[in-house]
Amino acid sequence: xxxxxxxxxxxxxxxxxxxxxxxxxxxxxxxxxxxxxxxxxxxxxxxxxxxxxxxxxxxxxxxxxxxxxxxxxxxxxxxxxxxxxxxxxxxxxxxxxxxxxxxxxxxxxxxxxxxxxxxxxxxxxxxxxxxxxxxxxxxxxxxxxxxxxxxxxxxxxxxxxxxxxxxxxxxxxxxxxxxxxxxxxxxxxxxxxxxxxxxxxxxxxxxxxxxxxxxxxxxxxxxxxxx
Numbered sequence: 001x002x003x004x005x006x007x008x009x010x011x012x013x014x015x016x017x018x019x020x021x022x023x024x025x026x027x028x029x030x031x032x033x034x035x036x037x038x039x040x041x042x043x044x045x046x047x048x049x050x051x052x053x054x055x056x057x058x059x060x061x062x063x064x065x066x067x068x069x070x071x072x073x074x075x076x077x078x079x080x081x082x083x084x085x086x087x088x089x090x091x092x093x094x095x096x097x098x099x100x101x102x103x104x105x106x107x108x109x110x111x112x113x114x115x116x117x118x119x120x121x122x123x124x125x126x127x128x129x130x131x132x133x134x135x136x137x138x139x140x141x142x143x144x145x146x147x148x149x150x151x152x153x154x155x156x157x158x159x160x161x162x163x164x165x166x167x168x169x170x171x172x173x174x175x176x177x178x179x180x181x182x183x184x185x186x187x188x189x190x191x192x193x194x195x196x197x198x199x200x201x202x203x204x205x206x207x208x209x210x211x212x213x214x215x216x217x218x219x220x221x222x223x224x225x226x227x
Contacts, residue, residue, distance in 0.1 A: 083111030
C-alpha cells in the first residue's frame with residue numbers, strides 16, 4: 001500500500017541545515033498495524049507528515065497504492081488524501097467553535113462519504129459511544145480535558161472509514177483505561193475493515209499489538225521487524 005525509497009527530508013534556515021530523514025526506505029502492506037518507535041527528535045513526526053501527504057520529502061520517492069505522490073503540489077496532496085487518510089495529531093487540531101459532534105462529523109461532510117444526514121449522525125454517535133464520549137457530544141473542545149480531546153480526535157480520524165490511519169502518539173494523553181479502550185477499537189477496525197494503522201509511539205501496549213515495528217534513530221531506520 002505504501003512504499004518509500006531513499007527518502008530524505010532537510011529543513012533549512014539561513015544559518016542551519018537539519019537532516020530530519022536520511023535515506024529512509026520502507027514498505028507498509030495493506031492492513032498492517034505498524035508502530036514507529038524511537039527517541040524524541042528522531043524524525044518520527046516528520047515521517048508521518050510525509051506518509052500522510054501533509055508535507056513533501058526533499059528527495060527520494062513515495063508511492064501510495066502504486067502512484068508516486070511524494071512531490072505533488074499542496075492541492076493535489078489534499079485531493080489525494082481526502083477521505084482516504086485519517087489523522088490523529090498530538091495537538092488534537094479540533095475546531096474550538098464547533099461541538100464535539102460537529103468536529104467528528106466534519107470529515108464526512110468534506111469527503112462526501114457520509115451519506116444522508118441521518119447516516120452521518122449514526123456513524124458519529126457510534127464512534128463517540130465507542131470512545132466513551134457520547135455524553136459530551138454537544139460540548140466544545142474547550143470544555144474537555146486533554147484526554148477527552150484526544151478521544152474526539154481519534155473518533156474524527158476513524159469516521160470516514162479511511163484506508164489508512166496515521167496517529168502521532170495517540171495514547172499519550174490518555175489514562176490506561178481509555179488508552180486500552182481506543183486501542184481495542186482501532187485493532188477491531190484494523191481486523192474487520194483491513195484499515196492500515198501507522199503509529200508514532202512510546203506506548204509499550206501499541207508495540208505489543210503491532211505486527212510491524214520500525215525503530216528510527218537520527219533520521220535513519222536502525223531496525224525493522226514483522227511479527
